[in-house]
Amino acid sequence: MLENYAPLLILLSLALGFTVSQVVLSEVAGRRRKNVGKGEAYECGMEPVGGARIRLSIHFYLVAVLFILFDVESVFLVLWAVAAEGFKEQGLALFVFGEIALFVFILGLALAYVWRKGGLEWDR
Amino acid sequence: MNPDIAQRILSQATLDASGPFLALALGVLVLVFLELLPALAALRQIVFLGSLAAAAWAATRTLFGPEIAAFEGTYVANSTTSWWALLFVASALIAWIFGRRYYRDEARFEGEHDILLLTAASGMVLMAGSRDLLVFFVGLETLSVPLYALSGFRRARRESVEAGLKYFVLGAFAAAIYLMGAALLYAGTGTIALAGFQERSELLETPLALTGLALIAASLFFKISVFPFHLWVPDVYQGAPSPVTTFMATGTKAAAFAFLLPLSFALPPESAGLVAAIALITMAAGNLGALVQTDMKRLLAYSGVAHAGTMLLALAGMHADPESGGASQAVLFYMAAYTFTAGGAFGLLTMLETQGGRPVTIDGLRGLARQRPGVAAALALFMLSLGGIPATGGFLGKYLVFSVAVRADMIAAAVVGVLISVVALGYYLRIIVAMYMQPEDATRPVPAESRPLSSAMALACAAMVLVLGVLPGWFLANVR
């Protein structure tokens, strides 16, 4: 039974091996130039040291989340475009167009909502 | 690609099957649209209620009919899913009505509140009807993401934000576990449809598929708050705004159970013992935890964990003997009773909290019977129902669940379960004692404020608890 896991095991060892080897290699072969900037932990551009309950601008995250949201949803359009050709040949062009139009409309509604609520303004 | 796909997708059967979901989703869209035009804000409540009503109406259309499959069999509507849909609508309505005038600082975001609530409800409907791991996942996320936001809805309060964050992090965690499980199941069996699992049941025995099933079970157990996946419950229930807690306690649990029931055939029969053990441990953990609580919401959260354990026992019984049937009915009935009982109880706490302006503790309830006899009587009724006292819906639910276990020859588990339930009476009665037999705290009078809508809802919940307890015949005859 357990031999069924062989592929999984191989994948796991490959992944582990790769990560470990990279860290070790850079440790061994890399040159070091120490300065203050490099000593800090990388944390999306914000100060990583200090209390946990500090105030910070939420706008950055808001815009980032909005970007990801619309970005990912737009990927659907590509898939649609690829598949649409086949549908067109079957005489379903109008139907699939209606579907994607509805999708874009909902997306547009969401965008309008975000706009209306001031989610796109940087300074408030 | 099949040429008549358009006809299949747009057929009457599809519309019938997805009616409740469509009604709720459409409601969400219209509500978002209304947010764009402040002039139309007055229509918000009408749209919200209309959407719920339309969903309920659509659900009743498939209530007594045969099963309708839609979207290539990934989504079905039958009597059971329609009952679930009705339950979700009731749950959303309870949460919404008790949430009126609850948010003071956040009053201007009430539109968002309604949108999120309705979206979550639509996710629940999707979960209950799905017969495919991915459709279920879409439903799960449609439910969960709005709930994360709702948990942290009172942005000015630290507890609320904390609850939202905790729920979000752990929920995302559980979702990841679910996806891992679904991936492994697909790897093992080559399908993600429940019907496919049934066809290739021999492949379910492979370690890969079993691991996948275990992971999926783990994430569902997280949603219904079963030991040891329940730790988030007290913190989140306590911190979240009370109306949202009401919704979480009743709706989320119900939706996860609604999918667990059709899925459970895939679990190997020998897992029944394990599930029963988890159920009993959950009941013990929930009830013991509740015993030492002083905050009412936290107490009810632990009690909710215990109730989830009780329902899981019916699932274990279903495993041990799939032919006996009745497990689905038992869980549905139990969940219905629990929805109205816990919904009413959390609702009354919401009312008291809104009026008193502070969290409700057991000590704070002292002497309530003299100050607010109606509220005290209703709360006492809900406590008795939660404790499983006869003539309430809670009793009958427990009775059905334990009899499923007994029919499946899990007599020891049923006996232990009943004994653990007795422990629960300890804290339910403590609340009644506080309300009826202890002198009130004169320095902290409970201000009486007329809230007719909430009162009517509490009365309706109490009536349903009694109807389910005294005249269950009709429900039992029609719920399968």
Add this chain to the structure above:
Amino acid sequence: MTTPALLAVIAVCAPAAAALLLVLAPALRRQGAPAAVACIAASLASLGAALALALGRSPGEPAVRHVVPWLQAGSRTIAEVGVHVDGISAAMLVVVTLVALCVQVFSVAYMRGEARRGFGRYFAYHALFLFSMNLLVVAPNLLQLFVGWELVGLASYLLIGFYFAKPSAARAAVKAFWMTKLADMGILVGLVVLFVSTGSFEWTATPEPAVATAVTLLLFLGVMGKSAQFPLHVWLPDAMEGPTPVSALLHAATMVAAGVFLVVRAHPLFELAPTTGDVMLWVGAVTAAFAAGLALVQTDIKKVLAYSTCSQLGYMVAALGAGSAFAGFFHLGTHACFKALLFLAAGSVIHAVHSNELAEMGGLRRRMPLTAVAFGIGVLSLAGVPGLAGFFSKDLILTELEGRAGWVPWALLLLTAFATAFYMGRVFVLAFLGAPSARAGHAHEAGLAMTGPLIVLAVPSAVAGFFGGGLAAYVGASYEPHFGLTPLLASTLALAGIVAAVLVYGRGREVAFADALRRLDRAGAVDRAWKLLYSSALLWLSGVLGWFDRYVIDGLMNATGFATLEAGSAVRVVQTGRVRDYALAVVAGAILLSLWGVLS
């Protein structure tokens, strides 16, 4: 739902609605008058429905049932609720609602002196009672009957203790509750035995003969409590602490007769158990004679009537024991009318002279002629004077008893018939004839609200006997009044008893009898026996149990509770509030589940 079923449902639900209204709207109840209006309107609706139901049925028509499933286990229905309308329940409904309405109207005048709050509470209890009683009467199975049975017990408790500020009333209420509850355990156990052996709560169930005997004996234990049979009768005289109209309705006409009704209803079951019949025969006869003896020496008018009720219930039970359900049921109906009449007339007197003591009355016939006539009709009917209602039903019972158990019960009941006539004659003479006492001098007849019900009840008390044949046909039995030796003896004894009473008390010769009678005054004996039983045996037992409870059970409970609470605190420990710990638990759980999935 068919029309008869609908009418029966109305008869049950109208008082239920009134009771519910008065519970849910305290403001209305505390007003007093609206409560009375609601209650009486509901009773009127009930009576109307009952009459329409009874008149709409032709004799011999099959029973109408309308039931809905109540308790279900899987696909099996354990019990149903609903209505069962046949001759017996239709006739009983009419009797119950008629008497109830009369009593409630009477109460409006009688309770006028009460504070508004109490007045409303009184009528709320009455509505509850009527609902419970009707629920019992139309019950389609023994389980629903038992539910109604317990509810009338509750109503009785509430109404006996209506003057709860009075210690004796509160004590009497508790005593009635305990005694009947003790007996009800019999019914509860009997029902469980019946269900276990036959799988149903129907009275048509046919268990094994031995089981049938056990079940019926257990049921009869409950009947003994509710219908005040020796030696469980001691609560009934004390129950007279309640307002007099309550005594008329609950403790004379309807509730105490519920026991008899239960046996009539479950007659198919009782027929399977001849042993139980013999027990009932003897218990009934002894109760009748014993209670009549005690009635001879009471000085309180209500106590006389209470013992008389015990005695008459003994007649009914004896008739049921002899296997004649109809004789018992017939006497139940006539007794309900004339005993309610007697109690209401007594209430009218008490209202006028403000005392229960016979010595305080006297010579009231001039001051209260209507009451005197009504009471007189009741006396003659109860005594069994030929032509009046009591005559027919009592003689039917005596005829049925001829030759049973060596004629002894028959002889006992004949003797009782004489005693009955004598003590009722005595009450009438002392209260209404002779010279007025100081208090009686200012007495006067009350208004129409009081006299009206008296008139209404006097009519059936007088003439109901002539409808015996009709009633028999209606409930599907047969009845031919026949005039053999027994009726002749009985009516002679009745007349002799009245004449003797007039001769003794009318002429002031009671002194000669006083000593002889005083020896009979053992009213307290049974009470004392119970008290002894309670105080010595029970208290000793409870002392032992109490010790066991306090040190062993409580000890265990405390230990358990302590351990449970400790465990609760232990559960708290894992509740750190840190997300990472929670996530750890989730991962650990998922891994354990997966491991189990792989390894199993």
